[in-house]
Amino acid sequence: xRRRSSxxxxxxxxxxxxxxxAGAAGALAQRQVTVVGAVSAxxxxxxxxxxxxxxxxxxxxxxxxxxxxxxxxxxxIYPKLATDWTVSADGTVYTFTLRDGxxxxxxKELTAADVAFSFRRLKNLKGNPSFLAANIKDVQAVDDKTVxxxxxxxxxxxxxxxxxxxxxxxxxxxxxxxGGTDAENAAEVDSATxxxxxxxVGSGPYVLRSWVLKDQLVLERNPYYWGEPPQVDRFIxxxxxxxxxxxxxxxxxxxxxxxxxxxDQLPMLEGSRDVKVIDGPGLYIxxxxxxxxxxxxxxxxxxxxxxxxxxxxxxxxxxxxFGAGSLTPHSFIQVGFAGALPPGRERDLDRARQLxxxxxxxxxxxxxxxxxxxxxxxxxxxxxxxxxxxxxxxxGIRVTLRxxxxxxxxxxxxxxxxxxxxxxxxxxxxxxxxxxxFLPGELVGLRAQWTAEHDPELxxxxxxxxxxxxxxxxxxxxxxxxxxTHDYGPWAIMLQMGRMTGARSNIDAAFHPRYGVDLTTxxxx
Amino acid sequence: xxxxxYIIRRIILLVFLLWGATLVTFTVTNLVPGxxxxxxxxxxxxxxxxxxxxxxxRYGLDRPLHEQYVMYLRNLLRGDLGRSIRTGRPVLDDLxxxxxxxxxxxxxATVVSVVAGVAAGVASAxxxxxxxxxxVRVGALIGVSVPNFWLALLALYVFYFRLGWLPGPGxxxxxxxxxxxTGLLLWDSVVRGDWALLKEALRHLxxxxxxxxxxTMGVIARTTRSSLLDVLGSDYIxxxxxxxxxxxxxxxxxxxxxxxxxxxxxxGLSYGNLLGGTVLVETIFAWPGIGRxxxxxxxxxxxxxxxxxxxxxTAVYAxxxxxxxxxxxxxxxxxxxx
Numbered sequence: 001x002r003r004r005s006s007x008x009x010x011x012x013x014x015x016x017x018x019x020x021x022a023g024a025a026g027a028l029a030q031r032q033v034t035v036v037g038a039v040s041a042x043x044x045x046x047x048x049x050x051x052x053x054x055x056x057x058x059x060x061x062x063x064x065x066x067x068x069x070x071x072x073x074x075x076x077i078y079p080k081l082a083t084d085w086t087v088s089a090d091g092t093v094y095t096f097t098l099r100d101g102x103x104x105x106x107x108k109e110l111t112a113a114d115v116a117f118s119f120r121r122l123k124n125l126k127g128n129p130s131f132l133a134a135n136i137k138d139v140q141a142v143d144d145k146t147v148x149x150x151x152x153x154x155x156x157x158x159x160x161x162x163x164x165x166x167x168x169x170x171x172x173x174x175x176x177x178x179g180g181t182d183a184e185n186a187a188e189v190d191s192a193t194x195x196x197x198x199x200x201v202g203s204g205p206y207v208l209r210s211w212v213l214k215d216q217l218v219l220e221r222n223p224y225y226w227g228e229p230p231q232v233d234r235f236i237x238x239x240x241x242x243x244x245x246x247x248x249x250x251x252x253x254x255x256x257x258x259x260x261x262x263x264d265q266l267p268m269l270e271g272s273r274d275v276k277v278i279d280g281p282g283l284y285i286x287x288x289x290x291x292x293x294x295x296x297x298x299x300x301x302x303x304x305x306x307x308x309x310x311x312x313x314x315x316x317x318x319x320x321x322f323g324a325g326s327l328t329p330h331s332f333i334q335v336g337f338a339g340a341l342p343p344g345r346e347r348d349l350d351r352a353r354q355l356x357x358x359x360x361x362x363x364x365x366x367x368x369x370x371x372x373x374x375x376x377x378x379x380x381x382x383x384x385x386x387x388x389x390x391x392x393x394x395x396g397i398r399v400t401l402r403x404x405x406x407x408x409x410x411x412x413x414x415x416x417x418x419x420x421x422x423x424x425x426x427x428x429x430x431x432x433x434x435x436x437x438f439l440p441g442e443l444v445g446l447r448a449q450w451t452a453e454h455d456p457e458l459x460x461x462x463x464x465x466x467x468x469x470x471x472x473x474x475x476x477x478x479x480x481x482x483x484x485t486h487d488y489g490p491w492a493i494m495l496q497m498g499r500m501t502g503a504r505s506n507i508d509a510a511f512h513p514r515y516g517v518d519l520t521t522x523x524x525x
Numbered sequence: 526x527x528x529x530x531y532i533i534r535r536i537i538l539l540v541f542l543l544w545g546a547t548l549v550t551f552t553v554t555n556l557v558p559g560x561x562x563x564x565x566x567x568x569x570x571x572x573x574x575x576x577x578x579x580x581x582x583r584y585g586l587d588r589p590l591h592e593q594y595v596m597y598l599r600n601l602l603r604g605d606l607g608r609s610i611r612t613g614r615p616v617l618d619d620l621x622x623x624x625x626x627x628x629x630x631x632x633x634a635t636v637v638s639v640v641a642g643v644a645a646g647v648a649s650a651x652x653x654x655x656x657x658x659x660x661v662r663v664g665a666l667i668g669v670s671v672p673n674f675w676l677a678l679l680a681l682y683v684f685y686f687r688l689g690w691l692p693g694p695g696x697x698x699x700x701x702x703x704x705x706x707t708g709l710l711l712w713d714s715v716v717r718g719d720w721a722l723l724k725e726a727l728r729h730l731x732x733x734x735x736x737x738x739x740x741t742m743g744v745i746a747r748t749t750r751s752s753l754l755d756v757l758g759s760d761y762i763x764x765x766x767x768x769x770x771x772x773x774x775x776x777x778x779x780x781x782x783x784x785x786x787x788x789x790x791x792x793g794l795s796y797g798n799l800l801g802g803t804v805l806v807e808t809i810f811a812w813p814g815i816g817r818x819x820x821x822x823x824x825x826x827x828x829x830x831x832x833x834x835x836x837x838x839t840a841v842y843a844x845x846x847x848x849x850x851x852x853x854x855x856x857x858x859x860x861x862x863x
Binding site: 036045128193213215216236239241244248252 | 613811
């Protein structure tokens with residue numbers, strides 16, 4: 001009996017030791033840090049010259065490098081592939097000096113020729129994002145390290161545009177080998193896109209390892225990366241469209257990051273110590289349009305009425321409705337864009353009622369509010385409209401909601417036929433220049449029939465800001481524009497929508513208004 | 526008419542059916558208001574006429590309608606289903622990628638619902654009026670009435686989050702590599718002898734199959750029950766009992782086969798439904814299938830993809846129903862083809 005039991009114990013001890021050793025060996029071997037993210041992405045292509053989806057930049061940003069980068073906190077520009085640059089006096093010629101020792105994931109060294117090829121290809125493919133290169137007249141690789149870009153017109157937003165992943169630099173040799181071209185007829189003959197969808201040839205910190213559309217995308221560390229190596233070796237992005245399913249996966253720990261959560265899921269996450277929310281102000285703004293034309297806008301065309309509306313909105317309540325990170329901007333330039341003034345607006349019901357009385361509506365009035373039946377980041381715009389309805393009722397403005405299908409509403413909105421409506425706006429790229437569309441005589445201004453003649457001075461300020469290449473002078477112009485439009489004009493900017501990402505507690509990552517988190521800052525403990 | 530000739534006739538009918546499907550789909554999608562160009566291109570791109578022209582040329586949208594249709598048919602006969610406007614890939618590739626996932630899910634859901642539904646229906650009929658009967662009838666009612674997306678979220682919450690018994694959304698877990706193959710994981714894993722993958726695929730199939738099959742399960746249980754009750758009351762069953770046959774033999778040798786005919790019809794119809802209508806379950810369970818693909822194609826007015834999916838589902842539906850009709854003949858020798 002004793003002999004058997006001592007052999008038995010030896011066996012157990014041996015098994016335990018083996019198991020511990022195996023475990024340790026396994027742990028050593030698995031030093032690779034993998035982070036799994038749940039996304040609900042609209043990715044169509046990984047070709048930087050063709051990709052133009054709101055979610056698309058997320059991946060391209062860490063796979064391809066641009067000449068310069070943009071700080072999302074304040075819109076300032078910093079060097080990336082270009083260490084230095086100069087702008088000509090008339091603002092149309094930009095000369096960039098490239099960094100030394102940059103290599104693509106293919107091993108080839110990055111030169112000015114690659115930059116020129118990438119930009120020309122972007123322009124000539126005439127794809128969705130090609131309009132970003134519309135102002136570029138010519139790109140020349142003067143020598144291996146110098147790129148000269150000539151613009152048609154001076155443009156204050158040019159460097160911001162260059163920081164867009166659309167201007168990611170590709171390995172021209174590799175792309176040409178796959179049928180890519182930067183020639184004038186690239187739109188007809190370039191055939192490199194399907195290959196680029198599965199293989200990346202960038203100089204960024206990560207390489208595209210695999211991508212199954214609408215299923216899973218895998219990024220792996222780029223061994224040739226020139227910059228600070230990130231901690232995470234591998235990212236796996238899984239398509240999980242339903243935000244509730246994403247929240248459950250995050251809580252269980254099957255994913256480390258969840259990118260498509262909405263305010264609805266917050267209560268689920270609040271109770272758990274294993275997860276946290278990384279949030280901040282995003283890029284979208286939600287606003288009310290009040291038509292300048294009295295025949296269409298009725299009372300909404302009256303400036304005092306508009307001021308009353310702006311004073312009557314419950315901005316805090318609206319921000320709560322839209323979730324973590326939302327805030328109220330000073331005017332129609334988002335916090336985080338260059339030159340944005342500090343946010344904040346107060347509700348003042350007394351002032352609103354007084355303004356209405358001065359406008360000739362002491363007992364308020366009735367009006368219809370058109371709103372498209374859209375859900376943006378999990379919030380139903382119709383619900384937002386109901387909140388507006390409630391807020392305005394407190395000062396006597398009796399609002400009737402008129403929800404409409406996007407397909408139909410969009411037409412009326414673009415043609416300037418709406419008297420009073422609610423919409424949201426997403427910038428084409430994160431620069432105030434896109435927001436100047438709200439000025440009189442510009443794209444969105446005209447939708448409220450706000451023409452240049454209504455305020456020539458403001459219109460002129462906008463035109464100046466668009467071409468001003470000196471950042472400081474441009475910020476001054478933008479500040480002036482925002483001050484003037486803070487409480488004047490056909491817009492009531494309701495809020496800047498927040499962006500939130502769910503993360504496990506052992507993950508640290510920096511907030512990013514567009515991507516949710518900056519992937520290069522992710523650290524898994 | 527012999528079986529072979531019957532099948533040939535059905536196949537010829539199938540071809541006409543498919544052609545009719547292309548005609549109807551093409552007409553309807555072009556009648557619907559909405560412009561795929563506006564859907565696919567952003568605002569700034571749309572204001573550049575060159576970009577719009579390039580886009581239209583790429584997808585043949587600049588030709589008159591009847592030319593587009595003829596072009597489509599001609600390509601179809603060559604096996605080219607065109608290029609999806611939304612994904613930019615050949616539609617055939619997209620279908621090959623997404624169909625196996627839905628096929629596996631719908632088949633599993635059907636198998637589960639048939640086995641469970643028939644068993645429940647039989648139990649309910651045999652023990653009519655007792656507790657088992659009530660349980661089954663209530664259960665079937667719930668299965669038929671509860672919306673499957675709600676059931677899906679509930680199932681995930683209870684079995685994945687709270688109890689941890691079953692895995693979460695997806696066909697496999699994030700870290701598993703999918704093998705190249707047919708895309709049918711159950712088949713691919715068995716063929717390779719990869720038992721770990723088989724187990725994982727099965728575990729991930731449990732919840733979505735149950736949820737997807739809940740409606741069919743309810744319907745089959747009720748149909749089987751009433752059909753069996755009907756049959757059990759007929760003369761030849763009384764004769765069998767009078768002959769002295771045990772209840773088991775009466776049930777399984779005589780009654781069940783005949784009671785199954787309406788049920789088989791149900792299976793045929795619901796299989797087609799399952800295949801096409803999985804979008805909500807696929808969304809919640811992150812299942813990369815044809816339901817989601819069809820939904821996204823429809824909302825973005827992606828004509829080639831819409832046509833491709835319609836043709837595929839029409840074909841599968843027709844084939845399944847042909848098999849069902851053949852099954853009738855096997856179940857009931859009185860039924861002759863033709």
